[in-house]
Amino acid sequence: MLNLVIAGYWGPRREAGAQCAKRLSGFLESLSKQDELFSRWHALQRGRKEGPELNYKSRPIVLKVVEKVGPVQDDAGKVIPEWGFNVLLWNGENRPREATLNTLCGHYSDGYAPNVCILYPPECMPGMTDSDKMAQILSAVANHYEPDWGGVISTDSRNARSLEPADIYVDWIFYGSKKMFAFENLPPEVQTHPVRGLGSIVIVKPSPVDARKPKDLAKIELVEKALGVEELRLAQRRESQLRAERAPKWNANASDDEFVPPPATP
Secondary structure (H helix, E strand, O other), X not given: OOOEEEEEEEOOOOOOHHHHHHHHHHHHHHHHOOOHHHOOOEEEOHHHOEEEEOOOOOHHHHHHHHHHHOEXXXXXXXXXXXXXXXXXXXXXXXXXXXXXXXXXEOOOOOOOOOEEEEEEOOOOOOOOOXXXXXXXXXXXXXXXXXXXXXXEEEHHHHHHOOOOOOOOOOOOEEEEEOOOOOOOOOOOOOEEEEEOOOEEEEEXXXXXXXXXXXXXXXXXXXXXXXXXXXXXXXXXXXXXXXXXXXXXOOEOOOOHHHHOOOOOOO
């Protein structure tokens, strides 16, 4: 089992519900073209109660969902605007056809949680080991959410390298914003694909990597060195520690584990 997720992460960015709804609606439309298992979605209410099927092609309907179930609350149930909008979606299927999507958009406080778009694809989805197909889905995340970084990544790979949950890291397929990363010094054997002037996707190898294998780990580390990931990772850890010390407790629609990359379980 690969335990792959497709994800994007970005720092504080103040956005209204309408902008978050626009991003979500556009992403779901793009996603529906990748596989029929991404063509139907239900919003999950607080307490994981399933809502009706979401007409994601209607921006006003998506906005109603974002504004109804999305606002993040503190432990007392008070909505905190600077904590953004957290929307959880489910495709209505059971495993192995089940897919879920977790987004946190519009978060701009000093809290520890980054803004995220995390897609947990179905276990049986065709093309799970096809780098071109998975890169297309990651490209949709980058196009619609404009993250700082992201990737097609796995918990197994992270754990094999003893990385912290919130760390930036390169796995099988990586996306980086051109504002954070320079791509000129990448090894010639990796594939790169620009994304609408926003950044680039880097495919480390045609098939999923296994960080427990020295050859795969060496490729990952070579790409990380070229991108300056280690320096960014250390800086991010220091910043996250400072933010965590200042952050109040909060109550989102999902558990804390779903807000840090990569999630432990689908």
